[in-house]
Amino acid sequence: MDRRVARTKRLLAQALVELVNEQPYETITIRDITDRADIGYATYFRHYEGKDDLMLEVFTQIITDLESLHETRIDHSFEREGYLFFQQVADNRALYRSILDSRAFSRKLREHITLIVLDQIVENHADELERSEIPPEIAAHHLVSSLLGLADWWLSNDQSYTVVQMARFYERLVVQTTWHALGLSNTIAST
Amino acid sequence: MDRRVARTKRLLAQALVELVNEQPYETITIRDITDRADIGYATYFRHYEGKDDLMLEVFTQIITDLESLHETRIDHSFEREGYLFFQQVADNRALYRSILDSRAFSRKLREHITLIVLDQIVENHADELERSEIPPEIAAHHLVSSLLGLADWWLSNDQSYTVVQMARFYERLVVQTTWHALGLSNTIAST
């Protein structure tokens, strides 16, 4: 990639992250971003179709980081993954605030994680699931939307609990109970 | 209220509900609404500050309907309320689609219901709650955000399950398990 392009995109992404730490995502205009990045307004549209397009790039990076975090761990229990998730939320408050504030982005995030979770459930418990009253799609959706719901509540309440506490609530309130409702064993190891 | 005002507001609200059944709320402009209602564009601003203001009125009506539904019932169990809720969602698909698509409105709805739920929990189980590991605020938030999460999933999947089934999923996946995590008895009667 042309160095000029890389530089422009880097500056724009940095500017967006900066701005998101100062004001709600919706109130940010493209001109705000280009001014902060010291990049020509028209130049923006040579790389992105609109405001969401740039945000999507930052968003994708966050997802990638989250996934690589998980892959470097051997312990793949959902409890542990909950902890890692809340840790990343704490490290990127403003970004997660923006993602969870946007219906489009939070939906994207939810669907992405849901697919992973659903795969893990079906892969490891195909036989047991047939006896369950709850469709695995709904259980997976519930698990993830509850996780994001807890994160949303957490961010809206000034992180009045620690990462460990939130992970514990998630485990007690969501993971354990969802497994129980599905009729599965308590934890999942997904190698 | 002046009959002319009442007529204008009624026509505008009707037009918005019609449009919401045809296209996503975000794509609707104020001019769309006034054209459909056959009302002057400037007249709109004599009654509402913006697009969300009119929607808020329709939204408030929905909430009021939901609450009056609950008050006319003697059976105040959460299972029953789940059924009533999914029933109302089914009866007002487009409106709930719009509400759940909007972060501001879905948050308002969530906070509104959460307050009611929290009141019921604390009122009826104050003593037992002291022994619980989960803060009741989080449990109430989880209960409601899960309910809305299920409704959101339902609407996004062409209502592939019946109202009764969804209420059942809600009871098994959310209500029972939340009570269990809180260490409470299975049902709440709030009379």
Add this chain to the structure above:
DNA sequence: CGATTATGATACACGCTGTATCGTATGAGC
């Protein structure tokens, strides 16, 4: 070094919002 390509600056069209104005029509109160 030469050719290509990205950038900055500027001007512009477009759509939507929200306000101001004024003549007309409709309802409220007596």
Add this chain to the structure above:
DNA sequence: GCTCATACGATACAGCGTGTATCATAATCG
């Protein structure tokens, strides 16, 4: 029913953000 207040429709207008077009300049690639 008459009078006065007020809501309405129509229109013009300013503001703002988006997205496109153009062209001279600067940086990069090979």
